[in-house]
Amino acid sequence: MVTKHLIRLSKSNISKNEIQEVKNVLEIGFLGMGQKVKIFEERLTKFFSREAICFNSGTAAIHVALQACGIGKGDEVLVPSITYVATFQAISASGAKPVCCDINENNLHISLSDIKKKITSRTKAIVPVHIAGYSENLGEIYKFAKKKKLRVIEDAAHAFGSRYKKKLIGSFGDIACFSFDGIKNITTGEGGCLVTKDKKVIQNSKDIRLLGVKNDSIKRYSGHRSWIGDVEQQGWRYHMSDINAAIGIAQLKRFKNLSKKRKILCKSYDKKFKEIKKINFFKIDYKSVCPHIYIIKITNLKKRELFRKKLLNIGIQTGIHYFPNYKYKMFKVSNKNFPNTEKIYREIITLPLHPELNEKSIKYISDKVINLSKKSIFYK
Ligand SMILES: *Cc1c(COP(=O)(O)O)cnc(C)c1O
Numbered sequence: 001m002v003t004k005h006l007i008r009l010s011k012s013n014i015s016k017n018e019i020q021e022v023k024n025v026l027e028i029g030f031l032g033m034g035q036k037v038k039i040f041e042e043r044l045t046k047f048f049s050r051e052a053i054c055f056n057s058g059t060a061a062i063h064v065a066l067q068a069c070g071i072g073k074g075d076e077v078l079v080p081s082i083t084y085v086a087t088f089q090a091i092s093a094s095g096a097k098p099v100c101c102d103i104n105e106n107n108l109h110i111s112l113s114d115i116k117k118k119i120t121s122r123t124k125a126i127v128p129v130h131i132a133g134y135s136e137n138l139g140e141i142y143k144f145a146k147k148k149k150l151r152v153i154e155d156a157a158h159a160f161g162s163r164y165k166k167k168l169i170g171s172f173g174d175i176a177c178f179s180f181d182g183i184k185n186i187t188t189g190e191g192g193c194l195v196t197k198d199k200k201v202i203q204n205s206k207d208i209r210l211l212g213v214k215n216d217s218i219k220r221y222s223g224h225r226s227w228i229g230d231v232e233q234q235g236w237r238y239h240m241s242d243i244n245a246a247i248g249i250a251q252l253k254r255f256k257n258l259s260k261k262r263k264i265l266c267k268s269y270d271k272k273f274k275e276i277k278k279i280n281f282f283k284i285d286y287k288s289v290c291p292h293i294y295i296i297k298i299t300n301l302k303k304r305e306l307f308r309k310k311l312l313n314i315g316i317q318t319g320i321h322y323f324p325n326y327k328y329k330m331f332k333v334s335n336k337n338f339p340n341t342e343k344i345y346r347e348i349i350t351l352p353l354h355p356e357l358n359e360k361s362i363k364y365i366s367d368k369v370i371n372l373s374k375k376s377i378f379y380k
Contacts, residue, residue: 013187030223032220034223037220050170060209067233075124076097077094080100080101081338082103082345083131087129102341110141112140126141132321133290158185175195185292191244208234209239210237258355265294269281269362273366280297295321295348298373303379316369
């Protein structure tokens with residue numbers, strides 16, 4: 001039995017403003033990296049009170065951030081087990097080795113005690129991941145990194161618009177990387193950015209994204225390009241196009257509203273699940289966090305796939321954020337010791353969250369989840 005109306009896990013939110021912005025770019029006929037990217041970067045820079053550089057994906061932003069810090073072959077980068085494979089691939093693309101760390105017992109963030117076990121003389125950076133939009137232990141990660149002279153490159157793909165201790169993610173710290181893919185807090189279609197106050201990283205990143213051609217970014221902003229600029233390092237074709245930037249400009253204008261909707265929906269979920277002992281959710285303060293996803297953990301859940309299938313049958317699409325990366329062939333490790341990850345990841349399910357949903361959809365979804373969670377078939 002499949003209902004004809006499917007509640008999607010996530011969905012882009014596009015208004016006529018984005019369509020008009022893109023239409024303008026198409027009519028102007030300059031589709032590469034130009035004025036629109038410049039304007040979008042200026043607006044982001046104002047938003048973060050720090051310089052922002054745009055790329056064609058969030059993955060590219062992380063890759064370039066590492067390279068711009070001089071991290072590569074022979075280096076190690078500490079990263080949590082539970083993250084999108086993009087984080088791991090970005091690290092290995094730089095030539096460095098992603099060193100997988102366990103997560104905390106009661107949240108999905110990188111465990112500092114495991115970081116202390118995995119650090120070696122080759123460790124150059126930590127990449128904490130702001131899962132769902134928040135990062136409970138970012139402060140202690142920075143403190144530790146400072147002591148050990150490590151770079152911190154925040155995977156803030158989920159955290160656009162979130163605050164940590166009242167400070168906007170990206171407006172402080174070392175480097176923060178955001179994603180603007182289709183379903184993130186704001187989108188450019190595909191895209192991402194890096195935010196930092198490190199002038200060297202900024203200059204380096206601008207060159208790296210344009211195939212390593214020195215100072216090409218400035219030319220591109222005005223519709224030109226550098227024909228004779230020197231190339232001193234490996235570069236990548238990672239810059240953003242004006243079409244994508246146009247979408248971003250419109251989205252940024254609507255962000256307050258989009259963010260408000262996400263927060264309201266998550267607060268409604270929290271309220272619905274508060275009295276249900278079996279269903280746990282992560283304690284997030286939506287005054288400061290703009291949530292990207294809504295994850296629940298069902299105690300002792302053994303048949304998660306069956307649970308998800310039952311939900312899909314009644315029109316509720318769900319997800320898993322994420323499959324532990326050490327289980328992939330590419331990132332396999334020999335001494336598998338991730339007790340918290342093993343305990344937590346089998347019990348997590350991500351419920352639908354996007355601005356098109358309303359209180360009624362949250363009631364429908366949570367009622368169904370609560371009813372199903374009472375059935376014994378999922379626990380043996
Ligand atoms: C989306 C995402 C990325 C990568 O961003 P893209 O823009 O899709 O390349 C990285 N890390 C996490 C946790 C993400 O969710």
